Each structure stands twice: as structure tokens, then as C-alpha cells.
Amino acid sequence: MRPLAALFSNHKVLLLLTVLxxxxxxxxxxxxxxxxxxPFSFYVQQKQEQQQQQxxxxxxxxxxxxxxxxxxxxxxxxxxxxxxxxxxxAGGTLELAHYDARFFTAPIPYTTHRTILTHLIRSYLxxxxxxxxETWLAHGTxxxxxxxxxxxxxxxxxDAQVSGTTLAILxxxxxxSVHTYTAHTNPTTGxxxxxxxxxxxxxxxxxxxxxxxxxxxxxxxxxxxxGMFVDITGLVERDPRGQPGVWSCKNYHxxxxxxxxxxxxxxxxxxxxxxxxxxxxxxxxxxxxKSLVVTEWEGHRWDPDSKEWVKMNETETEEVL
Numbered sequence: 001m002r003p004l005a006a007l008f009s010n011h012k013v014l015l016l017l018t019v020l021x022x023x024x025x026x027x028x029x030x031x032x033x034x035x036x037x038x039p040f041s042f043y044v045q046q047k048q049e050q051q052q053q054q055x056x057x058x059x060x061x062x063x064x065x066x067x068x069x070x071x072x073x074x075x076x077x078x079x080x081x082x083x084x085x086x087x088x089x090a091g092g093t094l095e096l097a098h099y100d101a102r103f104f105t106a107p108i109p110y111t112t113h114r115t116i117l118t119h120l121i122r123s124y125l126x127x128x129x130x131x132x133x134e135t136w137l138a139h140g141t142x143x144x145x146x147x148x149x150x151x152x153x154x155x156x157x158x159d160a161q162v163s164g165t166t167l168a169i170l171x172x173x174x175x176x177s178v179h180t181y182t183a184h185t186n187p188t189t190g191x192x193x194x195x196x197x198x199x200x201x202x203x204x205x206x207x208x209x210x211x212x213x214x215x216x217x218x219x220x221x222x223x224x225x226x227g228m229f230v231d232i233t234g235l236v237e238r239d240p241r242g243q244p245g246v247w248s249c250k251n252y253h254x255x256x257x258x259x260x261x262x263x264x265x266x267x268x269x270x271x272x273x274x275x276x277x278x279x280x281x282x283x284x285x286x287x288x289x290k291s292l293v294v295t296e297w298e299g300h301r302w303d304p305d306s307k308e309w310v311k312m313n314e315t316e317t318e319e320v321l
Contacts, residue, residue, distance in 0.1 A: 085214035086202045090227060098156035100220065103227035110153075116228055117151050121158045122271045123181035123197050124221045124230045129272060133169065135162050136263050136274040138233070139253075143283055143291060145268050145275060148307045154298040158230040160221075161249070167205055167218055167234030175201040178224075198222045208238050216250035235260075255282065 090096040090104035099107075108116055121141070128135045137145050139159035144152040151158065162170070177199045185193045198221075204211065205218035221230035233249035248254035259282055263274040276282050283291055295302035300309040 083204055083207075083211050083215065086204060087200075087215075087217055087220060095156065098229075099227035100222050100229055101227070103222060103224050105227070108226055108228065113156060113228070114151060114153055116223060116226055117155070117158055118269050119181070119183040119195055120197070120221065120223055120228060120230055121151065121269050122183070123179065123195065124158070124160065125268065125271050125273050127179050127181065127197075131174070133162070133174075134166050134263070134274070135160050135232070136260070136276060137161075137268060139286065141268075142275060142279060143287065145266070145273070146279065146283060146292065147302070147309070149266075149268055150308075151269065152298075153300060153309050153311065157228065160230055160232050162218075162232060162234050163247075164206075164234050164236035167201075167232075167236075170199070170219055170232075171201045171205055174199050175219075196224050198224050205234065208236060210238070210250050210252075213250070218250070253286065 088101040090099035090101045095107055096104075125135070137159070138161040140152060140155050141159045144150055144155065179197045179199065181195050181197060183193045183195050185191050199219065200222060201219040202215050202217065204215045207215075210216075216233065217231050218234045219232040221232065223229065233251065233253075235247040235249055235255065237244070237246065238248050238250075239246070243254065245256060246254045247257060247260070255276070259278045260276045262277055264277060264279070266273055266275055280292065296312075297309075299312055301312050302308075303310045
């Protein structure tokens with residue numbers, strides 16, 4: 001201990017040690033500035049860059065994998081809903097099958113049913129036009145238009161088609177809507193009558209698959225007084241692998257887009273209407289070539305002078321048979 005005490009008692013040695021300690025402190029501080037402080041400054045810079053590059057949560061878009069997973073889950077959830085026949089008719093006979101059971105009271109006689117159907121299709125076409133919803137005549141209604149622009153007198157319902165896009169709009173925005181239409185019941189006297197219609201969309205309408213075949217009608221425009229209706233079916237590409245480019249309904253009526261579009265503007269029962277572009281091909285494909293030329297059908301004969309289907313008497317009917 002004495003040599004060490006003697007060493008520290010030497011003023012020159014103490015001065016030298018002091019200088020060395022000061023130099024050591026300076027060098028240590030410089031090292032921290034160069035090295036020890038660098039990780040922190042780099043972290044701050046990196047954090048700032050990340051914040052600048054980070055997209056706000058409201059603007060973030062899920063990855064394709066996330067989208068596919070959510071879509072599959074959504075479809076799976078929908079598939080779990082048991083399918084049942086939604087629209088219920090008044091009975092199993094051909095006549096009663098053209099009435100909605102909820103509004104049916106009694107069959108409409110032959111002498112007045114066509115008037116009811118006329119108001120039905122007029123209200124449907126004018127309402128859809130006012131809502132900017134695209135629709136066109138189909139099946140037997142299209143055939144009636146081909147002959148004289150009127151409903152066939154033996155028809156007890158009306159048929160119309162829409163695209164899958166329009167069907168989705170009906171389901172999302174107009175399902176269950178009630179519409180009032182002013183019918184001109186007597187053009188000579190100017191008599192009018194307000195009639196009420198329900199637009200009812202099948203809850204299974206937007207399913208692409210055919211299901212069990214109980215819900216091939218996607219929506220109906222229903223006369224709430226009588227239960228008579230317009231059948232509405234949506235056309236989509238249901239089998240892109242087996243039938244690519246074919247638009248079909250759930251009742252297996254298929255069309256190429258070029259057969260349908262562009263739609264032709266025309267008139268039906270005195271109001272603006274739309275029909276497929278290749279209407280003759282569509283009719284021949286569904287009913288055969290005879291449907292465009294045969295002048296006796298369902299107990300009626302075509303009168304070229306009046307351009308009307310006239311009901312034949314019993315004798316005439318027996319002659320045809």
C-alpha cells in the first residue's frame with residue numbers, strides 16, 4: 001500500500017492520470033455517438049418510413065386469399081339454409097296453378113281473365129320502366145306479341161325475363177314493394193280504376209344452382225285482388241364449364257347473349273315493351289316452327305281480318321280434332 005500511496009502523492013503522476021481519464025471519457029462519448037447511437041437513430045428513421053408507407057385501415061384491401069376465404073364462408077353459410085318451395089299456388093290443376101294461394105278466392109272466368117292479365121302486364125311494364133329496370137317478354141307472352149301484340153286468350157299468366165343484375169336489384173331494393181296502377185277500364189267513358197300489385201322476390205332467387213327444381217320462378221308481380229301474376233325469371237351463366245356463354249333460367253331455358261341483346265323496343269297490350277333481338281329464333285327454339293304459322297290452337301282460330309284469336313264453337317273444335 002505504501003508504494004501505491006507514494007505513487008499517488010506524486011503530483012506529476014496525478015496530473016497524468018487525470019489527463020488519461022479525460023481522454024478516455026472523450027473517446028467513449030465519441031464511440032457512443034458513432035456506434036451506440038446509430039441503432040436508435042436508424043430505428044426512428046425506419047419507423048418514420050413505415051408510418052409514411054402504412055395505408056390507413058379504412059383504405060386497406062384484404063388479400064385475394066382473404067377474399068376467397070370470406071366468399072367461400074359466405075357461400076357455405078347460404079348453402080346451409082334449407083331450400084323449400086317459396087311460391088305456393090292455389091292448387092295442383094293447370095287452372096289453379098296460375099293463382100297465388102295467398103290472394104286466391106275463386107277462379108276467374110274465361111270472359112274476364114284476359115282483361116285482368118292485360119292490366120297485369122301493363123302495370124308491370126310501366127312500373128319497371130319508371131324504375132329503370134330492364135325486362136323483356138318471354139315464352140307464351142312473347143308468342144302472343146309475335147302474332148298480334150296481345151296476350152293469347154288461352155293464357156292464364158304472363159311471362160317476363162330479367163338479367164341476373166336486374167334480379168339482384170329487385171331482391172335488394174324492391175322486394176315486397178306494393179305498387180298502385182291506374183287502369184283505364186273503359187276508354188270510351190274515361191272510367192278508371194286503381195289496382196294494387198305486389199312485387200315478391202323468391203328468397204332463393206339469387207342462387208345460381210338449380211336446387212331441387214322447386215324455385216325456378218325467381219319473382220312474381222301479383223295482382224293482390226285475384227292472385228294472378230307475372231312470372232319473372234332471371235338469366236345468368238349457370239354452367240360456365242359445360243355451357244360457356246349460355247344464359248339460362250332455373251327451368252333450363254338457355255340463350256346466347258346475341259340472341260337476346262340488344263333488346264328491341266316495341267309495344268305490347270298498348271304500352272312500351274322490350275323483346276329479344278332474335279325473337280323468331282327464340283320462339284322456334286322453344287315451340288318449334290309451327291308456332292309461327294299454325295292458325296288453330298287451344299280451341300281458337302286465327303282471324304287474319306281482325307288479327308285476333310277467336311274462340312271456336314264446339315262444332316269447329318270437333319272438326320279440328
